[in-house]
Amino acid sequence: MAKFLVALDGSNSFNKNLFQLSSDLLGNMEDHLFVGMLVKDVSYINTVSNYIETAGAVDVMPARGFLDDEDDVITEVISQFEKTARDTSVRYEIYNDFRLTGHEVVKQSTYADLLILSYRVFLNYQTGKPDTSILYQILKGSKCPVLILPEGTNKIDNLIFTYDNKESSVFAIRAFSALFSGNIKDRIVSILSVMPNVDEEIKNEKLLLNLVKQHYNNVGIQLLEGDNISKEISNFANSVQNPLVVMGAYGRSHISNLLIPSVAQYILKESNLPLFIAHR
Secondary structure (H helix, E strand, C coil): CCEEEEECCCCHHHHHHHHHHHHHHHCCHHHCEEEEECECCCHHHHCHHHHHHHCCCCCCCCCCCCCCHHHHHHHHHHHHHHHHHHHHCCEEEECCCCCECHHHHHHHHCCCCEEEEECHHHEECCCCEECHHHHHHHHHHCCCCEEEECCCCCCCCEEEEECCCCHHHHHHHHHHHHHHCCCCCCCEEEEEEEECCCCCCCCCHHHHHHHHHCCCCEEEEEEEECCCHHHHHHHHHHCCCCEEEEEECCCCCHHHHHHCCCHHHHHHHHCCCCEEEECC
């Protein structure tokens, strides 16, 4: 049984997509626990009018007049999550602190198997772009793997395991497979390496293939030539149907991140791909 933390998005579509995707990846949903959490820093809480105009009806609502606008939004978000969870017959809980900061989410991740986020949760409604300061804080600090989902993601047909000849890549592959491989062993798996020269060798290729083939039945290696690793990964992912990109080594040092932008950072900013990130 796994414990999944869910940073609540505030939309019916996210809840439905989340549980549909979870069913697709996990199969038996009853063995797992989904814990809904609201993050204080999330920008949608500060855009109450935007939310209330689009919020769907829910079956449990406290009487108006006793709540301020933010409490009203929180109640609707939680009620939507609960309703969708019940409709999907999954085990769920609501974390009892309704105003978690990014730092507190990181703390909670120590005691979870996976943290699930939506691209939309961290959008800045004034610019329409991700609020990367909060997102990167959580990504760098998270003690468990993180799954980031674009809107509309409810099925995965292609798994893309990025490999950069480092142990951290293998760590991410193992982390993903430990959670999900039991139900998706027949999905198409591409071990993707991007190198400046295609004549370069993939280190420990046979060992890596042997590991992945213990979990999946349809595995191949894709070696791409290029200097822009992020762009090559994005282009490859966008060329296949319903992909999910798995990568490790997000947790570089602060100095390293200033000098060398992370591959994951580029994908989050420039692409709209489901992304599973795990680092030690």
